[in-house]
Amino acid sequence: MCKTFEKVASEVNVVSIRVFALAYLMHKTTHVFPLLGVRNIEQLNENIIRARNQRLVSHVLKAGSSLKPTHIVHLPIRGEPLAPRAMSTTSPALQSHASLVEFGKRHVTKGIARQVEAVIEKGEGSYITLGDGRTMLDFTCGIAVTNLGHCHPKVSAAAAEQCMKLVHGQCSIGFHGPYLELIERLLPMMPHKSLDSFYFWNSGSEAVEGAVKMARAVTGKQNIIALQGAYHGRTYGAMALTKSKTIYSEGFHPLMPGVFTAPFPYWHHFSLPPTTPASQLTSLCLNQLELLLQQQTSPKDTAAIIIEPVIGEGGYVPAPPEFLQGLRKICDRDGILLIVDEVQSGFLRTGKNFAIEYSGVRPDILTVAKGLANGFPLSGIVSSRELSDKLKPSSMGGTYAGNAVACAAGVATADAFKEENILENVNARSKELFGYLEPLRSSAAVLDIRGQGLMVAVEFASPTGTSIHDPLRNPSAPAKMASRVSKRCQEKGMFILTTSAYEVVRFIPALNISKEDLKKGCDIFVEAVEEIVHEG
Numbered sequence: 001m002c003k004t005f006e007k008v009a010s011e012v013n014v015v016s017i018r019v020f021a022l023a024y025l026m027h028k029t030t031h032v033f034p035l036l037g038v039r040n041i042e043q044l045n046e047n048i049i050r051a052r053n054q055r056l057v058s059h060v061l062k063a064g065s066s067l068k069p070t071h072i073v074h075l076p077i078r079g080e081p082l083a084p085r086a087m088s089t090t091s092p093a094l095q096s097h098a099s100l101v102e103f104g105k106r107h108v109t110k111g112i113a114r115q116v117e118a119v120i121e122k123g124e125g126s127y128i129t130l131g132d133g134r135t136m137l138d139f140t141c142g143i144a145v146t147n148l149g150h151c152h153p154k155v156s157a158a159a160a161e162q163c164m165k166l167v168h169g170q171c172s173i174g175f176h177g178p179y180l181e182l183i184e185r186l187l188p189m190m191p192h193k194s195l196d197s198f199y200f201w202n203s204g205s206e207a208v209e210g211a212v213k214m215a216r217a218v219t220g221k222q223n224i225i226a227l228q229g230a231y232h233g234r235t236y237g238a239m240a241l242t243k244s245k246t247i248y249s250e251g252f253h254p255l256m257p258g259v260f261t262a263p264f265p266y267w268h269h270f271s272l273p274p275t276t277p278a279s280q281l282t283s284l285c286l287n288q289l290e291l292l293l294q295q296q297t298s299p300k301d302t303a304a305i306i307i308e309p310v311i312g313e314g315g316y317v318p319a320p321p322e323f324l325q326g327l328r329k330i331c332d333r334d335g336i337l338l339i340v341d342e343v344q345s346g347f348l349r350t351g352k353n354f355a356i357e358y359s360g361v362r363p364d365i366l367t368v369a370k371g372l373a374n375g376f377p378l379s380g381i382v383s384s385r386e387l388s389d390k391l392k393p394s395s396m397g398g399t400y401a402g403n404a405v406a407c408a409a410g411v412a413t414a415d416a417f418k419e420e421n422i423l424e425n426v427n428a429r430s431k432e433l434f435g436y437l438e439p440l441r442s443s444a445a446v447l448d449i450r451g452q453g454l455m456v457a458v459e460f461a462s463p464t465g466t467s468i469h470d471p472l473r474n475p476s477a478p479a480k481m482a483s484r485v486s487k488r489c490q491e492k493g494m495f496i497l498t499t500s501a502y503e504v505v506r507f508i509p510a511l512n513i514s515k516e517d518l519k520k521g522c523d524i525f526v527e528a529v530e531e532i533v534h535e536g
Contacts, residue, residue, distance in 0.1 A: 097131035115497070116490065123150025126510045126517045128495070137494040139509045139521050144312075144344045144455070147371035148416055149510040155374045158412035162405045169404045171200075172397050178407035185414035189347075190382065191340075191354045192362040197388035199381045200402030204343035204369035205233025207379040208306070210396060211365045212237055214383065215304035215337045218390040223297040225289070225305045225336075227264040229314025229500070232306065232341055241306060244313040245501055260297045262289045262305075266317045268502060271471050274448040274459075278320035286326045299334035304365070306339040309355035315500035316457030317450065318350075321359035328361045337364040337387075343379070344455070347371035348417060348511055351427050351453030358452070371511075374413045378406040422511050426453050429518050433507060436522035445477055445533045447503075454511060458529075460485075460503040478536050488528035494521055 100119050119131035126149055129135050141147060148155060162178060169176030183198045190196075201207050216222055226232070226241040233239065234248055240256035242248050249255060263269045265281035272281070293299055305327060310318045331338045340363035345355040349371060356363060364387065369379030377400075416422065430453050437458060440446045448459040460481035465473035478484070482503040489496045499506045505525075509518060 100131060115486075115495065125149040125151075126513050134493070136490075137517060137521050137524070139489075139494055139496040139507055141508050141510055142375065143370070143497070144349060144508045145370045146375050147347060147349065147511045148374045148413060148420075148422070149512055150375070152374055152413075152416060154416050155376075155409050155412045159376065159405050159409045162408035166404045168400070169402075170399070171402045172394075176402075176404050176407070178404050178411055179402045182407045182410045182414070185411055186380075186382075189353045189414070191357050191366070194362060194384045194386075195366055195382045197383050197385045199388070199396055200407065201379045201381065201398055202377045202400055202403070202406075203233070204341075204367065204379050205235040205238040206398070206401075207343065207367040207369055207381050208232045208238040208241065208339075208341060209235055210381045211306070211339045211341075211367050212241075212304070213395070214365060214381065214387065214391060215339060217392075217395060218387050219303045219335070219337060221301055221303040223258045223260060223302045225260050225262050225292065225297065225302060227262055227305075227307050227311070228269050229264050229266060229311045229317070230306070230308055230341075231311070231313030232308075232343075242313075244311070244315075260292060260302075262292050264307075264311055264314070264317070265320055265323050266311070266315060268315070268466075268472075271469075273472070279322065282320050282323040282326060285323060286330070289327075289330065293330075293334065299336060302334070302336050304337040304339050305331060306341060308341045308343075308345065309359070310345040310350060310452060310455055312344040313499055315459065315502055315504050316455060316506050318355070318358070318452050321361075324356065324359035324361045331364070339363065339365045339367065341367045343367055343369040345452075347413075348423050348426055349453055349455050349508075350451075351423070351430055353423075355452060355455075372413065373406050373410040376403075376406040376409040378403065378410055420512060425513075426511050429509075429513055429515065430454055430456075432515065432518055433522065436519065436526070440526065440529060443529070443533060444474070445481060445529070447472070451507070454507065454509055454513075456507040457499070457504050458507075458525075460505075462503045466501065478532055481532060484532045485525070485528045488532060489524050492524045492528060494524045496521075496525065 097119060101117050104119070105117070116130070118134075121129050121131050123129070123138070123146070126138055127135055128138050128150060138150070166176060169179070171179070179200065182200070186198065187196065199210065201210060212224060215224070224241065226243055228243050230242060231244040231248075232241040234242070236252075237256045239249050239252065240259045243261055263285045265278065265285045267274055267276045267281060270276075270281070270284055293302065307319065307324070307327065308314075309324060310316060328338060330336070338361070340356050340361075342354050342356065346368045347353065347370075349355070350358070352358065354366070364383065366382040367379070368382065372378050372380065433454065433456055434449070437449050437456070440458065441449060445460050446458060447461050449457070450459075451457055461472070461474035461477035462481070463473065463475050463477045463479050464470075480503075482498040482505050485505055486496055486498050497506055497508070498504060509521065
């Protein structure tokens with residue numbers, strides 16, 4: 001349904017536009033092109049680029065349309081640098097960056113914590129540009145989401161193309177192409193050949209909720225065992241499984257019942273030093289798990305154990321392979337399902353397709369999200385067909401689940417992983433990253449450097465520890481080291497995040513980060529650490 005267009009008097013600078021037709025997504029948008037004198041979106045982009053720095057008249061819908069020149073959407077062009085652009089707004093009061101920040105502070109919920117009071121204008125590769133003009137090196141990747149860097153051309157182009165075909169193909173009505181194509185791409189990436197049944201959702205929390213529903217439904221049992229330090233999300237069921245910080249559940253009790261907690265092999269959990277052998281930690285944890293099954297939740301009542309193979313918000317701690325193998329044996333013995341949460345660690349982040357591959361362990365259910373679609377909201381639950389066939393029709397569903405545009409982005413992301421040799425880059429850059437950080441081990445302020453691939457953490461000593469009973473307290477260590485280092489890095493032009501209840505800074509750069517940008521980020525970090533240690 002394409003309506004007649006008319007020219008309007010307002011003029012716009014084409015530096016700030018790519019394709020206004022994207023605002024017309026819910027119609028047969030290909031009919032727009034003849035009205036603009038072009039054959040397709042590619043020719044329209046070419047015309048716009050040729051007309052750069054000129055002033056053009058925007059086209060808007062003539063009747064009954066809310067489309068305005070300020071709705072024009074910016075799409076990246078392969079190989080073209082991002083140019084600064086004025087922020088579009090219909091309100092003169094919001095023209096300045098400071099005004100926008102104040103508007104956001106007044107109207108965006110305080111339930112969201114922010115690292116910086118600024119507006120993120122755009123991103124390209126390993127960099128993001130703020131509305132105040134600063135360009136920042138991004139070692140956060142939107143918390144392990146933009147694994148291919150911001151606005152990867154192939155992914156953005158695939159999403160734009162899909163927008164012209166089908167935006168929303170409701171999964172309960174029928175299949176759509178990108179959904180099936182994505183499954184085709186993911187099947188060979190799975191950590192075990194038994195994982196051949198997929199359901200796509202929007203977020204990691206939803207994927208975890210779905211995994212718990214599946215475990216309870218197919219086993220007929222209710223209880224779930226989570227691991228100390230785990231983070232599985234902030235929706236109610238996932239929040240009940242989250243054991244990394246109380247801030248995520250404070251004030252929201254009572255939580256979902258039937259959740260029990262077992263220790264994760266992290267030396268902090270036993271007040272042991274960082275040098276404690278993994279074999280000792282594994283034995284302690286497996287013994288405590290056996291006691292849990294004898295004293296608190298019987299195997300006959302336990303549907304699943306859920307674990308992150310690298311705990312994320314709990315400190316970026318990889319699980320020893322022997323611990324994961326021990327979990328698998330207990331699950332097989334007692335008829336308990338093993339849910340492996342790879343929302344943060346999946347999709348090449350740790351130097352393998354999935355972190356669970358380091359142990360050779362087979363998940364019964366795998367949850368994925370974040371890096372799956374490089375910034376588009378998409379998550380997944382993967383299991384064997386044998387398990388998923390036990391679910392009743394309509395027991396799974398969601399209005400936006402498996403969105404067509406997000407799935408198309410996921411297909412392009414998977415293709416880029418392979419075509420651009422991303423895994424090789426991860427492992428090469430990982431070696432360099434650990435090499436840059438290694439000299440910090442000699443500092444009394446540094447407790448540990450750990451991780452896999454480009455999922456790496458530096459843990460600092462604390463003068464207070466977790467309590468007065470913490471034997472790892474170091475009274476001479478600088479206070480609040482992690483947050484101070486993170487803030488100092490920000491002042492030097494790099495975003496990097498803290499994590500966990502301990503003094504931990506985490507490295508999650510883009511998986512295709514260049515050697516030069518990695519060194520630049522590490523130089524900033526090391527300099528920040530040295531300055532904070534000197535300041536005390």
